[in-house]
Amino acid sequence: MGKPAVMNDTLPSRILGSTGLEVSTLGLGTVKFGRNSGVKYPNQFDLPDDEQIRQLLAQASDHGMNLLDTAPAYGSSEERLGSLLNNRKHWVICSKTGEEFTSGESYFDFSAQHTRASVERSLRRLQTDYLDIVLVHSDGNDLNVINESDCLETLARLKETGHIRSYGFSGKTVAGGLRALELSDIVMVTLNTSYQEEIPVIEHARALNKGVLIKKAFASGHAVLKGQPSQTVQQNLRAVLEQPGVSSAICGTINPQHLEENIAAAIQIG
Template sequence: MLRTMKLGSSNLEVPVLAVGCMRINKIDKSKAERFVQTALEEGANFFDHADIYGHGECEKIFADVIHMNDDIREKIILQSKCGIRKGLFDFSKEHILESVDRILKRLRTDYLDVLLLHRPDALAEPEEVAETFDILESSGKVRHFGVSNHNSMQIQLLQKFVKQPLVANQLQLSITNSTMITSGLNVNMENDAAVNRDGSVLDFCRLNDITIQPWSPFQYGFFEGVFLGNDRFPELNQKLDEVASKYNVSNTTIAIAWLLRHPANMQPIIGTMNTDRLKDCCQAANTTLTREEWYSIYRSAGNILP
């Protein structure tokens, strides 16, 4: 079974990996049922959704293939996200409340364990968001709150008004997309790696007990493809294979172990719908890289040290 951790400053005990359900509509029902069952057998009972995944179909499919009922609901942790609409972002009270009701209906449940605001809304009014969160909490529809793709100051602004602690921030992070780590290593340097693009969000989240949930942990660029087995990253793949051989695991396991080795105590979102790959990811929870291995993998991806 997967080891667990506290989500942010809450008392919610969660597995160190979350199962992302964005692609569950891409496989047939029997495979989806088998995948979800495998996740539960592995102890990966934290499932991440969003109202835009499959235009809502992913949540419906998930509830169907897990055979949602009261008994099942007590055994799983459900997280979903809202705030993205076609052509705009929307943190208005009306939209969030409506989105949550629809999410709950699709997931066939009375409550979400965690609700995240999906992308920063330039027109967000934090006082209105705070009022909305109070309604959702008092009604029992949402138990914990967080954000996704938010920088440090955006979180601070929200937290000034929102009384509930923001327990998670979902951010793109992988070996090849590691600018939030790179900028912290290139302090006071005159190079592109020193550019702080996110307000030191990694350190900010650590300081404020906000769990970072890395999304697309195998992707390079913005959904350009996976780096595993990719000819564009020969040195990285050679190093991953070398370390994987030492631990007698797959390169998939090592790529996730690299994230788990960071002391920020992150909870990666695993987006695969392949049961074998899911098992490989879960093995990462028991694979602890040395400091030398972590840095050698980091450098093999083309990242430089000052």
């Protein structure tokens, strides 16, 4: 008798548009590493300690996950990652600019001066000399942000100088996503079983060979509260990862069991 088949426990990866970056089909969102106020998750939570984060990062890395999503608006997330990450070259780090979070409140600044200062601060906080991806963190007025500010142009200059490897837009509207595709490398859009309005952006990105990252694959955790959690995870990730043009879904968690379930589902989807 032959040996029993061994199930692969490594996440598949995909190329992110024309950036040349290879990303795991599941990325780790790190809001909960640094911020637990003013968030839209269904349950309250305490911030993890350093050892919990180290173990979570090791767990993710062991399964081939290489994409981390952070932002200045995620409280202390960038600083904590900077001090806790091992093997910088393993990770594709995505941060953002535009939204700030201080004293429990968010505010937005899309000026060239702020954009440059924000990226430079992220480099210091993350203790790295380059960022793989920087996205504009939109306030929802996508077309106004793109057309009336020079945030994307500033990111283009920072790409030319090597501070960032690619840039794009995390928006909230179809019109904004389509416009951002004309001017940048990547879009981050919302997609889950109950929200599919931005599929035209994904389809256009695919036609242009631009990168697509997905946020809110589980509707900020609300989708998993319905039905059987493992089945719901599988259904939502399948709806996302089987959409042509999608490279990776960003899913945030600080629960090792949830991370394991998300990874298992993504591996099964392929």
